[in-house]
Amino acid sequence: MPRIASVLLPMPLPEAFDYAEPEGLELVVGDHVSVPLGPRTVRGVVTALREGAGGNRRLKPVLARVDDPRLPANVITFVEWAARYSVDVPGWPLAMALRGLRHPPAKPEKAVALTGVQPARMTPARLKVLAAAEHGPLSAAELARQAGVSAGVVKGLVDEGALEPVLVAADDSIAQPDLSLPAQALNPSQKAAADEMADMLAAGGFQAALLDGVTGSGKTEVYLEVAAAALEADPAAQVLVLLPEIALTQAVMGRFEQRFGAAPIEWHSGVSPPRRRRAWEAVADGRARIVVGARSALFLPFSNLKLIVVDEEHDGSFKQEEGFIYQARDLAVARAKIEGALVVLASATPSLESLWNAHQGRYRWLRLGARHGTAQLPDVHLIDMRATPPEPGRWLSPTLVKAVSLTLQKGEQSLLFLNRRGYAPLVLCRACGEKLKSPDSDSWLVEHRYTGRLVCHLTGFSMKKPEACPHCGAKDSLVSIGPGVERVEEEARYLFPDARIAVFSSDTVFDPAGARALVDSMAAGEIDILVATQAAAKGHNFPNLTLVGVIDADLSLRGGDLRAGERTFQLLAQATGRAGRHEKPGRAYLQTYSPEHAVLQALKAQDRDAFVEAEMAMREEAGLPPFGRLAAVIASGPDAEALEAYVQALAAATPNAEGVEVYGPADAPLGLVRGRRRKRFLVRAGRNVDLPGFMAAWRARAKVPNSVRVTIDIDPYSFL
DNA sequence: AGCACGCCGACT
């Protein structure tokens, strides 16, 4: 009886395609194969095998098996689950799962090995080479280097037959963790949490824990010990640590290396393709025990994953917003479920979703106390910008200026935090009132003085700042409105001409090495005032930093985003948590126009529980996450009429479902991006509704014109 | 995603 192989291809096809299994190939689920697709040959993965012929149509045969490590069955399950959850084609998550395989496997390397033949004439240099070659084959260059002689000596020995050229497998050894190294010293609170998670691991099966501890409470030590417990309990166990940003991986890699004597496998977009290939293979065959990476590491082919740690679980960077849209924290929980693993969500300021799950008992809630004698909470002051405004055209209020000045006098460091890149977020013409926008988009152009350009942060468009208004032609009429970090730096330089000032934003720091250098320089006390965006808000430890000034604490409270309050609280808690992490007391000053706002009051009181309680009540009232679920549909296209017709048809086709409300269509807040008009629907559903199922069924009920692109975003974070 | 098939402008 012939068999049919379902082959999933890493392409936007709606489902796996069926192929005939050729005589004698004996495929297995998870095999990589090459198959014909129309006129070309593509690679895919076998996701199912069943008996039968092609039925009514003749199937094309699988061409060949590709010799790459098989994709574990759990990964296929995960890929299919992720596609359904995200209301997208399975080819996208599959493509992510295969991202380590794009680079060809390492080829055998040329080396030379001893033959046993003695050279006719022996010299001291030749003796050294032959001695060095005893430890096994080496490349000629490496052998010469180790023997401390020139390459000519090696070549001479090859010519005389004492050494022969051989091919050896490329070095793909992976350093293994040493579990006999001493554990970290844990305080009682850390120990209790680590022990409880070790018990959960021992119990086996899917489990979830929320590791909830203020900045400086030592979450990393705790999960290092949980990782140690997992690795010790099962000699084949694998551990995955997810971090929100590449910039944090170096620090965490270092902690693991210290603890286990070997660097973990690193996985993120900055890792070179050959290294990725090595990492992928090592994960697939189990040699990689510990992986530290960004959200895409979730798709690696672990075969015995026992622990997933999602560090800084509240961080919005875990939400992938482009291409295949997913929330890595939520998918991590799903993957842990599929693998029967323990998932640990760690944060000083957990998301409301996770707190709610902990409240409901779905996650084990492990709270860490502040570490004795180290973390001192800063004094938080609200500066009412209505009562004590800065001078016109300036952004630092007199209160904050005085605080910075005092800090400078004491020889301590200040951090001025403003989550806005560039010099000014808006340029407008005083003559005609025109706001300069990106062509084909509704977003303002941001002025960057370092480069003298106007930049669209949405589309990447940039232009030289014009002399005259492009709209009315008036000369010298363009004015810069509002502050960015560059402008705050300018003001700080003017106010404190002798201070050493640096800016930390994605415009001054573009790689982990640059971030490292700036952080080291700050830690070494070579900077007095650091002006920073979000890039510096977390993960660093500056012993002499005692003042944090938040230029615009209201910034993320504006704009109708349901998570605005939460994000502001988290960001400010992180930023103020910077101040006074050591013996020196810290102070935080928050500039605000609405000091009475619940978020700011909770911050001032350092009262997370009060904030969470208020915010939860508000969300429950409105049926918003975590009490309800949201989804967005964004339809865009260059043809306004076709787009309008489509969204009307989609609106008319809304299925009538219990517990689901559909709002829209409305113009998206950024109604025009890159020349495409954008319309959006928002869907609110009860927790028990199969929202992906509803969305998939709905989308299928209206034909999409080919000029229109439709994106479904489950649990949207961005409301633009 | 690729790649072919398909109908309208400047060219050996």
Added chain:
DNA sequence: GTCGGCGTGCTC
């Protein structure tokens, strides 16, 4: 008269 632009549609 052709070469080729990229719009539209399909791939088991």
